[in-house]
Amino acid sequence: MQKERAIPEGYMTVGELAKKMGTTVRTLQYYDQEGVLSPSAESIGGRRLYTYKDMIRLHQILSLKSLGFSLSDIKDRLISLNTPAEVADILAQQASVVKEKIEVLSESLNAIEALKEEVLQMQTVDFKKYADIIINLQLDNEYYWLIKHFDSDTLDHIRSRFDIESGRLFMDRFNQLNEDIIALKKSGIAPDDEKAQRLAEQFWNMVMEFTDGDLRMLPKLMKFGNLKGENRDWVQKQTIVNEYIQPALNIYLSKIGVNPFKEVR
Template sequence: MPKNERALPDGFMTVGKLAERMGVTVRTLQYYDREGLLSPTAESGGGRRLYTDKDMIQLHQILSLKSLGFSLDDIKNRLAPLDTPADVADALAAQAAAVREKIAVLTESLTAIETLRAEVLQMQTVDFKKYADIIVNLQMKNEFYWLIKHFDERTLDHIRSRFDKESGRAMLETFNRLQDEALRLQAAGEPPEGARGQALAAAFWQMVTEFTGGDMEILAKLMEMGSFDGADAAWRQRQAAASAYIEPALDAYFTRIGTGPTGEDMQ
């Protein structure tokens, strides 16, 4: 053992020794000291910084949180005193939670990357605007993200201009809720022209009007959704079943109000 190490009090190590054991530089430890993240427990008579095994555990906390992407300011707020076994256990539990959170984020990112790759190969064209739209919809957890590759640029521009993440998510929730309601009414034997069927038709047409802004070309494009190539079989089946109820409900609705979807007189 070097002479300067032998002269240390029991249970202490120099900044150089701590840096060596933890795989960091002395400069890093000096920086953490200046920033108030990790100060030496003591100083020798000669002014050398002295650290303990407890300091090494705290340094492990810092390095672990830093590797998870936390800023030094975040780490300061997350560091806990390590004076009792409960303190240590709590600190480790917090680290474990941070690791699990990071794993979840990375897993979600990996899934999005793999999904986008599959969509790119299916599209067979380079279209970064569509790629970006797909990413946004994956972040929204929109299960219909794959429909984007079937829309033309005019339809997508329309959607981009009318909806942000929040309003887009609300529209999707409305669409799914109304489809679920159509399937429920169908299963219950409720006639499309009945009161409940007509309430559904009114709500559905209001949603369509809000989505299209009255643009019939956009409406025509939406009507093609059930026939897109590559659509999942279960999705096709659901669309067909819901449409089998919604379409006659809308027919009855337009007849009742006397105006068709394009504003024509139904009388």
């Protein structure tokens, strides 16, 4: 009986290992069944014994498990730990995975903080808008903050007119047009100049593309020239663009015989 209880130096029972590593005997038994971590030896009485090398491997397994890896994934990632280089290699792999997880968590934290700011600025509970903002944050759309300024009808219109890719392309084209308008303004080109009129035509065409010809949306879109509470470069640029393009647009619309606000009424 004394022989069965004797544990060789450098070995520990499954219970001792579980206690040292803050896990359970059942978990270690399961890892053994799955071939992820088996005991290194057996006592004379048939007790399963683990070494400190097994302890390091268990640490490796538990770390990977906490990072969301399945046991099959972990099996593929386990390497031998017979040399300092091999131990350093697995630690480097774990560090790399942890860094990736930190990056993902940092992005999630930033998204949560951004959504919190949008929610507070909206001052109303609108889960549909929250969902739109979350989706755009996940897609790294830098214009997610615009969503809170749209009413429900406009948002429904946008959802029906644009998918993710076409919406992104539209914003890219619109921003490029804004840059061209700002460059023209800096050059001192008059609103009635041919170059200014070409840009006014492009601007109007984009308005028609966005609204799908529904001129009732124009008053709502005009509000975006003066977004209160938004200290963003895009808003400041839009203010500069609107100051220049408005007179050029008035001239262009007069030439083609269009009075959009009269038609809205």
